Amino acid sequence: MGRAVAGGAAALLLVTGCSSGTDPGTGTRTEAPTGTTAPAPSSPSSPTSAPPAATGSVRVVRTLTEGLRSPWGLVELPGGALLVSSRDERTVTRIDARTGRQASLGEVPGVVPGGEGGLLGLAHRDGWLYAYLTAADDNRIVRMRYGGGPGDRLGAPEPVLTGIPKGVIHNGGRIAFGPDGMLYAGTGETGRTGLAQDRSSLGGKILRMTPEGRPAPGNPFPDSVVLSYGHRNVQGLAWDDRGRLWAGEFGQNTWDELNLIAPGGNYGWPVVEGRAGRAGFTDPVAQWPTDQASPSGIAYAKGAIWLAGLRGERLWRVPVPGPGAGAGERSGTPKAFLQGAYGRLRTVVATAGGSGLWLVTSETDTRGTPEPGDDRVLRLEVG
The missing domain is CATH 2.120.10.30 (TolB, C-terminal domain)
Known part of the structure; x- marks a missing residue:
């Protein structure tokens, strides 16, 4: 299945409860939480104008490069x-x-x-x-x-x-x-x-x-x-x-x-x-x-x-x-995002001030399945 790799207002992607659609611009499949519609992709270098992410969530707001x-x-x-x-x-x-x-x-x-x-x-x-x-x-x-x-x-x-x-x-x-x-x-x-x-x-x-x-x-x-x-x-x-x-x-x-x-x-x-x-x-x-x-x-x-x-x-x-x-204490319940949307994920770094994340994909490391544009750096907003 193809990956939704457009930047801009990418939808929050959860491990469970997802529905699928097709991006009319790229022909790749997209996923969005049940009951929502994945927004149309925007320019890779353009920030999104979508509302802030909810508490305990993350959202891709742009493809930097x-x-x-x-x-x-x-x-x-x-x-x-x-x-x-x-x-x-x-x-x-x-x-x-x-x-x-x-x-x-x-x-x-x-x-x-x-x-x-x-x-x-x-x-x-x-x-x-x-x-x-x-x-x-x-x-x-x-x-x-x-x-x-x-x-x-x-x-x-x-x-x-x-x-x-x-x-x-x-x-x-x-x-x-x-x-x-x-x-x-x-x-x-x-x-x-x-x-x-x-x-x-x-x-x-x-x-x-x-x-x-x-x-x-x-x-x-x-x-x-x-x-x-x-x-x-x-x-x-x-x-x-x-x-x-x-x-x-x-x-x-x-x-x-x-x-x-x-x-x-x-x-x-x-x-x-x-x-x-x-x-x-x-x-x-x-x-x-x-x-x-x-x-x-x-x-x-x-x-x-x-x-x-x-x-x-x-x-x-x-x-x-x-x-x-x-050491040895238990965490809260882990929650997954972006499952399969960008392929293999190699590096994540907090932005200055800790309000967001930089995320690096890893499809060109000989173990991935590269698609046009791989690999990329994404800017994420954390709620």
Whole structure:
């Protein structure tokens, strides 16, 4: 079935209770909640004039840009422009947040794409662009001087942290600066499951370090950048408005996970997958069958974690537990949006101020089914 990919006033799409129709302009099928009619598509770069989204909902208001190839990481610069990485093409592209115009910043040297590896997550701070990438012998984090202006170029990459295990699969790749000013990274166990429980390995972990790559003050293990372990493949990191760290994680055959991270916590892999209630392991806050999620990027906005699903091809909203909740607590009831409307969803990032979301599709990553215009960056309004 074709995907409704027009920007503008796209209807809210729910997992259940949907009816179908055909977009007369494109011939692709559209879905809308039962009892509603999907509005006509508008220009990809035009904002919608539809009423605000209802509380606990999300709505696509525009397609900012399209025609991207294997997009992976996304970061919003202080001035509002976006940077997006291409996993397979090894490039960084600057996107004007008003017009959607793309400007290539060139290739990042040293990237060796292959399988699930390549140029992955991005982060920006104090005039540096940080990138998580797959090199010839490892996964690593580098940083490049970048001012952020329309004519600025990337400087030469400088290593921040090297020696993260690499593989054809499970390379992790998300990086983000936390509210404490430290740099965090989610890694994978590269298919070698034993690495996840080995605290001397950087694989299958969440890492916390200074901006220069040294172990951050207060880390749970002496002289180590490891914050938590027992992870299979972490590809989403986000903080709520209380400063708590959340992580999305790929399961194997049974359960994908959303975890609330505690320093020194053991999240079970490969001993357990999903909720097990076993002493010594921290259960996920929420879990899904693997065909409903395959969680990639996550973001926090309006009291909930938003989780982009690759295989599940939907955007999940998960209300987070209250102030007294700790690791292993249950979430509110997850709710899904945009099911199948835009295909595989790779990255979701909260807009400056947290009033909305940027959402990146992932149909050109060799596992999707590209249609004209793929891949794209969407602007979402959160209710």
